[in-house]
Amino acid sequence: MNRIGRTMLLAGAMAIALPLTCVAAGQETGGGGGGGAAASVQIPTVSQAMLNGAAKDNKNFLATNGNYDQTRFHPADGITTKNVKGLHVAWIFQTDVRESMETSPIVVNGVMYVTTSFDHLYALNAQTGEQLWHYKHDMGPITVYCCGPNNRGAAVLGDKVYLATLDSKLDAIDAKTGKLVWSSQIADPSLGYSETMAPTAVDGKILVGTNGGEYGIRGFVKAFDANDGKLLWTFDTIPENNSVGVWATKDATGRDMHRDIAAEKEALAKNGDPWKTLGGGVWQNPAVDLATKRIYFVVGNPSPDLDGSLRPGDNLYTDSLVSVDLDTGKLACHFQYIAHDLWDLDSTSPAVLVNVKDKDGKTVPGVMHAGKSGYIYVHDRKDCKLIRFSEPMVSQKERWVLPTPTTPEAGARMFPGANGGVEWSPMATNPGLSLAYAINLEQEMTYTVASAPYPEGKLWLGGAFTNVPGGVQAGNVTAVDYDTGKIKWQVKTPQPMIGGILATGGGVVFAGESNGWFKAYDANNGSILWKFQAGAGVNAPPSSYMVGGKQYIAVAAGGNVQVDSRRGNSILAFTLD
């Protein structure tokens, strides 16, 4: 229960339902050591041109998933399959917060930005690990969120660093001083809206989705003005009074979902379209197609997660790939993976833009997503149509068996378990090899259902998913050829995987595990080339960067709430001699 430095219980502003406009708060950094070092490293300004060129930038790591395509492929090739066995710790930074860490380190010209649980943000010297400044978000009294007090990272643009928070705010922090410039309220936290994602910065806009599918929200993606925090547009992931769809009976892989369409239509006639509290959070960064000015993101589960009786219809656009116009937020296309989901096997791993082969072997701009269902889906970027889905990466035993009423004894058993498949963990891609790398959970869980009306800001699962005591709890790292859908290699891990993976120009793939091991794999065949024991769950996506002519790999080791791995507080940076 280490909470060194936390002062959020003494927070100033106590408003509950805050107006959805900019709040020019005067809250600031928590000081901390290392102030003197600030003078020795120049904090850079980040231009849009730099962000546009991120995929080719072998020095920096400019976005949560590397670049706007979200390939998590870093082009630096100093670290190779031959020399990675010599990788060693360069430095360790121990943050003030010993709790789940999901941050993707951002690096700009030798300055690293990392975040922690409970919304702390640090600027570090990426070469030495020394702190430049420390910002602590002034947390409001009401936070309602699922799955841990996490934060997946910052976004950088211009002279500011952007952070989205558990009490549903967007903070803009001065990159040089670590002081708050403005803070906008994104949505009402007392209704279950919160943020654990990193924002995306593009074209003068800051894009954020929202948590809350466990609380009966109405999900969205919002665009805020990067300069002053004004709301520019909102895309509601649940169309008003139009969530019913086409009454699909099969999922994207063609398996029957056992829907009782007649009963659903009866419920619809009686109670109407359930759009107001239908869920549909957007957990992570959208991919940005600069050429067409469209963004691609995936939408989370319907509310309540397990009880379909209250939400007849396909529940659009939950469990879907969605594309909207970057400038206006208008819908361009969508593809729903699972209509009327009763298993929380929703879409949380971020969309990836790569060129792919279509069904005729022609190369087209594609978009991919790795689902909690355990499949990688490959689409045509133009119209979101599905080109192919991969071989399953995890067991599909009894898939789509219906949840049974909640009691301690019973419970429908099914694979995948409710965490997946692929949870929020972003994929990595090596476009040269046509390979996508995903990390999976394989957990034996039971699914049960219990109906209750909308409880206004309280947990609303509509049942329970529980781990079967003594049941399978494992994971894997899987490489899939996205032009064929075939699994190229798979390495099983002793514990469920959640966090992230990175592919590098030297042909190495890095991923951490819940048991503290951080490993390097051969991108071609999955051989384990190097490993390091971090002492806490390595459940975060790694980054890479160069400074002083050397390539580094950085990753957070803080454990994770969902798999209850050992907690820690550290950022680790590795390099070669």
Place this chain on the structure above:
Amino acid sequence: MRRLSIPLALALTVLPFAAHAQSIEEKAQICTACHGENGVPLEQSLPVPVIWGQNLGYLFFQLRDFKSGARKNDQMTPIADGLEQSDLMALAQYFSKKPWPNLRQANPPASVAALAQRANKSVVCTSCHQEGFAGEGTQPRLAGQVRSYLEKTMTDFQSGARGNNPGMTDLMKSITEQEVAALAAYLAGM
């Protein structure tokens, strides 16, 4: 739930609330009758919870729910009726800043602790109640809470007698009576 002794019950009905005249400290005095002068609940065999040092958002939500009727309790409902809306957050802040008292409740035997830990692995309580069951914001601290209160609360969620969190009801329905008792003992001893 056992009724409070008569003198206390009389005291509760007699104390008026003159909202604008009283400070928060004065308004909070009524709470000490059950929740204790120094945060130690008067009768630990009665399911009266520790509120000193409880998380701010959670305290606010409970006062709000008692007032709205979303959560019902013979003792708390009339008290909440007497509070102004503006008192709720102020009282929550007041009590959240106090130190959590050490009630020195016994650690359970190893077999009971093991059953509690097994239940946590199944339902993953810590995914909301955080590591060490400290809670945060609107999620309550469970560690070191009054054992009889923990047991009653989990049982009331199971039956629906406590109706202000259907998600908790779902989760409690998926564990057994023995696991409830084991969890109560385990959490109280933390």
